[in-house]
Amino acid sequence: MAVPVKKVLIIGGGFSGMAAAIQLRKQDIDVDVVEIDPGWRSYGAGISLGGATMRALVQLGVIDAFLAEGAASDGVEIHIPTGQKVAELPTPRLAGPDVPGNGAVMRPVLARILADATRASGANVRLGTTFTRIEQDAGGVDVTFTDGTTSRYDLVIGADGLYSKVREAVFPDAPKPQYTGQGVWRAVLPRPADINGTMMWLGPKIKPGLNPVSKDEMYLFVTEDRATNDYIDPAEFLARVKALLAPFPDPRLQRVREALNEDSQIIYRPLESLLMPSPWYKGRVVLIGDTVHATTPHMASGACIGIEDALVLADELARAGSVDQALDRYLARRWERCRMVVQNSSRLGEIEIAGGDKEEHARIMRATLAALAAPI
Numbered sequence: 063m064a065v066p067v068k069k070v071l072i073i074g075g076g077f078s079g080m081a082a083a084i085q086l087r088k089q090d091i092d093v094d095v096v097e098i099d100p101g102w103r104s105y106g107a108g109i110s111l112g113g114a115t116m117r118a119l120v121q122l123g124v125i126d127a128f129l130a131e132g133a134a135s136d137g138v139e140i141h142i143p144t145g146q147k148v149a150e151l152p153t154p155r156l157a158g159p160d161v162p163g164n165g166a167v168m169r170p171v172l173a174r175i176l177a178d179a180t181r182a183s184g185a186n187v188r189l190g191t192t193f194t195r196i197e198q199d200a201g202g203v204d205v206t207f208t209d210g211t212t213s214r215y216d217l218v219i220g221a222d223g224l225y226s227k228v229r230e231a232v233f234p235d236a237p238k239p240q241y242t243g244q245g246v247w248r249a250v251l252p253r254p255a256d257i258n259g260t261m262m263w264l265g266p267k268i269k270p271g272l273n274p275v276s277k278d279e280m281y282l283f284v285t286e287d288r289a290t291n292d293y294i295d296p297a298e299f300l301a302r303v304k305a306l307l308a309p310f311p312d313p314r315l316q317r318v319r320e321a322l323n324e325d326s327q328i329i330y331r332p333l334e335s336l337l338m339p340s341p342w343y344k345g346r347v348v349l350i351g352d353t354v355h356a357t358t359p360h361m362a363s364g365a366c367i368g369i370e371d372a373l374v375l376a377d378e379l380a381r382a383g384s385v386d387q388a389l390d391r392y393l394a395r396r397w398e399r400c401r402m403v404v405q406n407s408s409r410l411g412e413i414e415i416a417g418g419d420k421e422e423h424a425r426i427m428r429a430t431l432a433a434l435a436a437p438i
Contacts, residue, residue: 066216066379066383066385066387067091067217067379067385068092069092069216070086070216070217071095071205071219072093072095072096072221073193073218073219073220073221074096074222075096075097075099075189076173076221076222076352077172077351077368078368078372079095079097079219079221080095080173080176081118081368082371082375084179084372085372085375086376087183087184087185089376089380091379093183093184093185094188094213095180095185096207097189098190102177104170104172105169105329106169106170107169107249107281108166108168108169108248108250108273108275110164110260110359111132111164111166111362112153112361112434113154113164114363114366114370114438115165115366116156116165118369125161127179128165128175131276132275133165133273133280134165135164135165135260135274136153136164137150137152137163137164138259139262142263142264143263143265143309143310143312145313148264149424151428151431152431153431164260167275168276172365188207191207191209192207193206193208193228193231194208198346202214215346216346219348219350219375220348220349220353221353223353224334228347229349229353233349236338237339240334240336243411243415244415245285245288245330246285246286247286247299247302247303247306247328247329247330248283248329248330248331249281249328250280250281250327251318252278252280253277253279254317260272260273263312263315265310268310270285270310282322284306284307285360287415288332299328300322300324303322303328307319334356334358335357335358336352336356337354337355340393342354342392342397343389343393348389350375351372354400355368355400355401357403358407358410358411361430366434367399367400370438371396374392374395375392399438402430403434410427
């Protein structure tokens with residue numbers, strides 16, 4: 063069956079946009095990627111990846127590069143503040159018997175791996191550029207760009223993130239991102255020999271964790287309840303993170319606390335969430351990734367479901383007889399899975415803020431992990 067599109071525009075060069083470019087180029091589709099940042103930079107510290115993400119990286123063809131530069135392990139250890147391990151979450155090897163079920167990497171490193179694969183695919187990447195106008199008819203989409211050029215496409219993919227301009231232009235009544243009442247701190251530190259995989263500590267209101275991101279480094283993450291999304295002066299970051307770790311007597315966390323310094327790349331991000339109602343497309347413009355389903359990091363699956371969107375969309379374009387049919391099938395395969403991740407992650411945050419039922423918290427985590435293990 064002939065692919066129903068020959069020329070595609072992807073607006074946004076983040077993880078989901080790059081994944082879409084890589085997969086569509088495998089079908090010899092002409093792909094333009096426009097990214098507003100002239101440096102194609104990716105900000106942030108470490109990013110945790112579950113088994114479903116590892117499986118997606120295999121499909122993209124970048125798992126070897128990830129394993130060479132990131133870190134991978136099996137299982138997630140759960141500890142109480144004094145350090146005793148009280149549980150271990152299994153992480154099945156979804157990507158194959160030789161690929162561990164869990165991992166992490168520096169976000170800029172993963173972005174570089176995907177950017178290299180995007181360029182190698184033959185996609186035409188234009189940096190420092192985005193759109194100013196999108197006009198479509200039954201046969202295609204005419205796009206005007208910020209550099210004054212115009213072009214016509216069979217399909218436009220909006221992958222420009224949480225504050226998407228594509229979503230705003232095509233779906234002006236779509237919901238806006240909502241602050242969830244929590245924030246997460248992250249910092250990068252040297253990796254001690256005894257930190258070999260993902261570890262989390264459950265305090266009454268604070269949830270810190272450690273995850274290796276390479277052979278030599280790890281990242282610290284600390285989830286904190288914050289009733290309001292107030293600005294925090296970066297000059298206060300170091301003192302605030304140290305204060306958050308003070309109530310955890312586990313020697314491993316106290317060593318981390320002592321090691322934190324001005325070079326630890328500390329960042330803070332208020333947690334926001336978004337789930338756009340169906341449909342995620344209008345005519346020949348379709349949205350993927352954080353543009354339609356931004357989730358909190360409670361299940362470490364935000365990047366995962368965005369990359370999966372790209373895989374499924376490319377798959378359906380290869381199998382369908384028309385654009386409409388492909389987009390219908392894409393939405394049918396993605397809606398429930400993405401809804402589950404966004405809403406379950408939000409519920410985990412609500413339970414943590416309220417000091418709620420820990421059994422419900424554990425049950426939601428187990429159910430979500432089991433659902434993510436299912437084929438996409």
